[in-house]
Amino acid sequence: MRTRFAPSPTGPLHLGHAFSAILAHDMARAAGGEFLLRMENTDLERSRPEWEALILADLAWLGLDWDGPVHRQSDHLAAYNARLDSLGPRGLIYPCSCSRGDIRAVLSAPQEGVAHSLYPGTCRGREMAGRQPGDALRLDLDRALAALDPETLVFIETGPAHAGVHRVDPEAARRTFGDVVLGRKGDGIVAYFLASAFDDADQGITHVIRGEDLFAFTPIQVILQRLLGLPTPVYHHHRLIRDETGKRLAKRDDARAIRKYRDEGVTPAEIRRLIGLA
Numbered sequence: 001m002r003t004r005f006a007p008s009p010t011g012p013l014h015l016g017h018a019f020s021a022i023l024a025h026d027m028a029r030a031a032g033g034e035f036l037l038r039m040e041n042t043d044l045e046r047s048r049p050e051w052e053a054l055i056l057a058d059l060a061w062l063g064l065d066w067d068g069p070v071h072r073q074s075d076h077l078a079a080y081n082a083r084l085d086s087l088g089p090r091g092l093i094y095p096c097s098c099s100r101g102d103i104r105a106v107l108s109a110p111q112e113g114v115a116h117s118l119y120p121g122t123c124r125g126r127e128m129a130g131r132q133p134g135d136a137l138r139l140d141l142d143r144a145l146a147a148l149d150p151e152t153l154v155f156i157e158t159g160p161a162h163a164g165v166h167r168v169d170p171e172a173a174r175r176t177f178g179d180v181v182l183g184r185k186g187d188g189i190v191a192y193f194l195a196s197a198f199d200d201a202d203q204g205i206t207h208v209i210r211g212e213d214l215f216a217f218t219p220i221q222v223i224l225q226r227l228l229g230l231p232t233p234v235y236h237h238h239r240l241i242r243d244e245t246g247k248r249l250a251k252r253d254d255a256r257a258i259r260k261y262r263d264e265g266v267t268p269a270e271i272r273r274l275i276g277l278a
């Protein structure tokens with residue numbers, strides 16, 4: 001078993017991240033497996049070395065050790081783009097100059113809102129040769145689905161809320177994702193769900209352990225894995241740690257930052273109890 005923790009270094013770790021990291025670490029260690037650490041720092045505007053340093057310090061303080069060097073996505077942009085571009089000659093992507101805000105949203109980290117409007121397909125059919133700087137690359141979802149055997153669009157989920165074998169429903173994928181943005185020409189940034197799927201394959205991750213909020217992305221990741229010949233790991237989406245009002249914790253909830261607890265003299269064992277892992 002090989003698991004990973006894949007934070008975006010755009011803010012301090014909070015209790016929700018601690019839950020995710022401890023779960024992935026403990027599941028791997030219990031199975032005699034490996035636990036890897038990945039910095040999902042493709043959001044170049046919001047990712048900061050200071051946040052990464054704090055994340056490493058918080059994880060060490062929590063008593064988590066990871067195998068191998070830290071994998072930083074910013075070191076792999078050329079490889080991501082080469083793979084993404086390979087979809088061009090297959091007619092599965094097209095350049096798009098529409099709605100730059102929408103494009104930005106998909107290229108930044110998921111914490112800042114997963115919702116994006118469904119693309120009406122204005123640029124569908126544009127040739128890759130006519131690609132301009134600043135253009136996004138969109139997946140032609142209909143062509144992608146037509147190129148795939150629906151029987152292969154399956155994944156296993158072991159998390160408590162959705163345990164079982166899941167089939168990607170093409171109609172639901174059309175309604176939910178449509179022609180999603182996969183990357184942007186110019187700065188070489190790729191969508192976070194794509195970079196994450198590439199890395200899960202490259203790092204040989206067998207079990208993806210992550211928050212329930214990311215369950216919704218799994219179908220598009222499976223579609224991309226099939227298109228690119230990548231394996232599909234087992235997914236385990238865990239419950240989210242919420243505040244007293246039931247709201248999901250976010251990076252901006254500084255009150256629940258691990259650093260805050262450390263400063264207040266809370267122990268790592270108490271953190272485990274706080275999130276129900278002791």
Ligand code: GLU
Pocket residue numbers: 006007008040109110111196209210211214
């Ligand atoms: N980087 C994402 C986050 O911090 C996690 C992505 C994943 O685990 O697949 O929420």
